[in-house]
Amino acid sequence: xxxxxxxxxxxxxxxxxxxxxxxxxxxxxxxxxxxxxxxxxxxxxxxxxxxxxxxxxxxxxxxxxxxxxxxxxxxxxxxxxxxxxxxxxxxxxxxxxxxxxxxxxxxxxxxxxxxxxxxxxxxxxxxxxxxxxxxxxxxxxxxxxxxxxxxxxx
Amino acid sequence: xxxxxxxxxxxxxxxxxxxxxxxxxxxxxxxxxxxxxxxxxxxxxxxxxxxxxxxxxxxxxxxxxxxxxxxxxxxxxxxxxxxxxxxxxxxxxxxxxxxxxxxxxxxxxxxxxxxxxxxxxxxxxxxxxxxxxxxxxxxxxxxxxxxxxxxxxxxxxxxxxxxxxxxxxxxxxxxxxxxxxxxxxxxxxxxxxxxx
Numbered sequence: 001x002x003x004x005x006x007x008x009x010x011x012x013x014x015x016x017x018x019x020x021x022x023x024x025x026x027x028x029x030x031x032x033x034x035x036x037x038x039x040x041x042x043x044x045x046x047x048x049x050x051x052x053x054x055x056x057x058x059x060x061x062x063x064x065x066x067x068x069x070x071x072x073x074x075x076x077x078x079x080x081x082x083x084x085x086x087x088x089x090x091x092x093x094x095x096x097x098x099x100x101x102x103x104x105x106x107x108x109x110x111x112x113x114x115x116x117x118x119x120x121x122x123x124x125x126x127x128x129x130x131x132x133x134x135x136x137x138x139x140x141x142x143x144x145x146x147x148x149x150x151x152x153x154x
Numbered sequence: 155x156x157x158x159x160x161x162x163x164x165x166x167x168x169x170x171x172x173x174x175x176x177x178x179x180x181x182x183x184x185x186x187x188x189x190x191x192x193x194x195x196x197x198x199x200x201x202x203x204x205x206x207x208x209x210x211x212x213x214x215x216x217x218x219x220x221x222x223x224x225x226x227x228x229x230x231x232x233x234x235x236x237x238x239x240x241x242x243x244x245x246x247x248x249x250x251x252x253x254x255x256x257x258x259x260x261x262x263x264x265x266x267x268x269x270x271x272x273x274x275x276x277x278x279x280x281x282x283x284x285x286x287x288x289x290x291x292x293x294x295x296x297x298x299x300x301x302x303x304x305x306x307x308x309x310x311x312x313x314x315x316x317x318x319x320x321x322x323x324x325x326x327x328x329x330x331x332x333x334x335x336x337x338x339x340x341x342x343x344x345x346x347x348x349x350x
Contacts, residue, residue: 071155137199
């Protein structure tokens, strides 16, 4: 049981690291244009980078137990509007958004429910969106329900 | 079938959002919604998983990479039930853009006695037009009903982008496996892979 939990935690911890590693901006065909967009964002006070990481671990271990978890992350900017205080016209250059969840119903007759919702702005130059879920019902007559939603503004 | 219906409605809504959004130049869009694991190991257990990932939009000399595959769904417990639904929608790349859409390599199995496993995977990539390139892969899926009186249902839909004039579109959806080896078992597999 402990091994399963540790493995799930390890997998979830690795995902944001991978997202950060791939979340950079690579200069391609038109570096002049990209540099211009960087300058425009700097002058207008918009953020250069926005990173959102939402990780949830939910487990019901005891006999007949119930564990319910709801997580929500709402970033500003983008067409979704001002959930986090940003305006709809102010978007970061690079946006990275990660949602990861582990939901485990380990005990006999246990129930585990997890809902994670994340919304964030899209990046002007780069948008990286990662979603990863691990859902398992190990116990006899157990129930595990997981809902993951990761949306990027358009 | 109902999950495919709702997924299709969601995809249509996303396409409508794409067509009405403002343009901006030269960006990268990586959307990764796959790699999910859902399993019901205990006897009479139930595991239900849903993951929806909606990426942004990339226009002009852009790269759009959408990965919604590599999902695992299994019901090894006796009389158990495992249900998995994964929807991944990437952005669009116009003007010498490159669109890579991967929705394949999904695994669905019901090895437990009288167990049931249902898996639905929808991956919708973007659009590459005008000297663009679109690569779509939705194959290498496995659906396996190994337990006695078990049932395994798998639905995989992978839709790549549009490749217009002077564009190149590669579509691959083969190498799928569907098997019912358990006594009295049932295995249903539906795989759709296409460009636009």
